[in-house]
Amino acid sequence: MAKKNSRDRMSNEINAGSMADIAFLLLIFFLVTTTIVEDKGITVKLPPWSEEDPDITKLKSRNVFTVLVNAQNDLLVRGESMDITSLREKTKEFITNPAQREDLAERPTKAIITLKNDRGTNYETYVSVYNELKAAYDELWDEMCLRKYGVKYSDDLPLAWRKSIKDEIPMVLSEAEPTNFGEEK
Amino acid sequence: MSKFSKGKKKSSPGINTASLPDIVFMLLFFFMVVTKLRDSELMVKVTTPFATQLTKLEDKSLVNYLYIGRPVEKYKATYGTKPRLQLGDKFANINEIPIFLERFRVKIAEVQRTKITTSLRVDGQVTMGIVQDVKTELRKANQLKINYSAKKKPE
Numbered sequence: 001m002a003k004k005n006s007r008d009r010m011s012n013e014i015n016a017g018s019m020a021d022i023a024f025l026l027l028i029f030f031l032v033t034t035t036i037v038e039d040k041g042i043t044v045k046l047p048p049w050s051e052e053d054p055d056i057t058k059l060k061s062r063n064v065f066t067v068l069v070n071a072q073n074d075l076l077v078r079g080e081s082m083d084i085t086s087l088r089e090k091t092k093e094f095i096t097n098p099a100q101r102e103d104l105a106e107r108p109t110k111a112i113i114t115l116k117n118d119r120g121t122n123y124e125t126y127v128s129v130y131n132e133l134k135a136a137y138d139e140l141w142d143e144m145c146l147r148k149y150g151v152k153y154s155d156d157l158p159l160a161w162r163k164s165i166k167d168e169i170p171m172v173l174s175e176a177e178p179t180n181f182g183e184e185k
Numbered sequence: 186m187s188k189f190s191k192g193k194k195k196s197s198p199g200i201n202t203a204s205l206p207d208i209v210f211m212l213l214f215f216f217m218v219v220t221k222l223r224d225s226e227l228m229v230k231v232t233t234p235f236a237t238q239l240t241k242l243e244d245k246s247l248v249n250y251l252y253i254g255r256p257v258e259k260y261k262a263t264y265g266t267k268p269r270l271q272l273g274d275k276f277a278n279i280n281e282i283p284i285f286l287e288r289f290r291v292k293i294a295e296v297q298r299t300k301i302t303t304s305l306r307v308d309g310q311v312t313m314g315i316v317q318d319v320k321t322e323l324r325k326a327n328q329l330k331i332n333y334s335a336k337k338k339p340e
Contacts, residue, residue: 016203023210030216039304040337041305042240042333043302044332048327049324119314120313122309122310122312123309127309128235
């Protein structure tokens with residue numbers, strides 16, 4: 001009798017010792033099968049599709065900052081070749097025009113940047129050029145935001161603040177249809 | 186003397202492992218939440234370029250992916266070495282993009298459809314020709330929010 005009793009009591013509890021092993025097994029399975037994808041990148045808003053090309057001939061040439069990237073991955077900015085390292089500074093100077101020069105943008109709101117590439121341009125070069133142009137705007141927004149509100153520009157700021165900054169320095173970057181040079185056969 | 190040693194038996198103080206499963210399960214859930222199962226096998230080689238002005242894609246359920254790159258070793262014999270577009274888990278032509286986008290769009294609630302982002306995961310060594318064609322097709326399909334996938338540039 002006494003022996004039976006003790007066995008009954010024993011069988012009442014489930015042995016949880018192997019629980020850790022099972023959980024570890026699952027954990028290792030998930031560690032192996034999953035990859036943490038880094039989902040980061042340069043966010044771009046494309047212009048809506050229209051059949052005819054936008055007409056930029058009506059614009060004053062002083063307000064247009066043309067950037068050409070050819071199939072040899074060389075840069076031509078406003079008719080002069082340029083190294084990519086100085087593109088950011090030149091873009092910022094063009095937009096703000098601190099010295100009120102005759103050949104740079106009248107006002108930041110009027111500045112337009114056009115980017116044109118060949119079909120043979122390397123994607124890597126294109127992204128780094130786009131990155132520099134975006135960086136120029138980001139830096140200007142940061143500077144203005146620090147002046148006005150004492151904080152750096154970010155998407156977490158109140159909408160009114162962001163709007164007031166973007167109204168003063170709007171980002172206008174138009175991309176022209178590429179030319180057919182250097183396409184891979 | 187006996188007063189202090191009374192009732193103290195010599196036994197090894199084993200560590201209580203009863204909470205070990207809880208800890209491991211916690212880790213398990215953490216990994217299950219933060220990771221995303223790769224749904225498609227990459228048939229093209231994609232090494233995204235470096236950039237600095239990056240934004241993080243917030244809602245992963247509102248993102249669809251286009252892959253552009255050269256076919257990996259396994260598919261070189263059949264598909265050549267020219268850059269190709271991969272939609273989902275197969276090679277595709279540029280003109281299949283609208284159908285692909287539409288299939289993704291119907292799965293999303295109507296109010297959120299404007300927030301759909303297309304992530305272009307493009308290999309750095311690809312020429313712009315195919316990228317440009319894809320961009321034109323995206324514009325025609327009215328999918329205007331795109332993201333050039335890139336890695337953070339090491340300092």
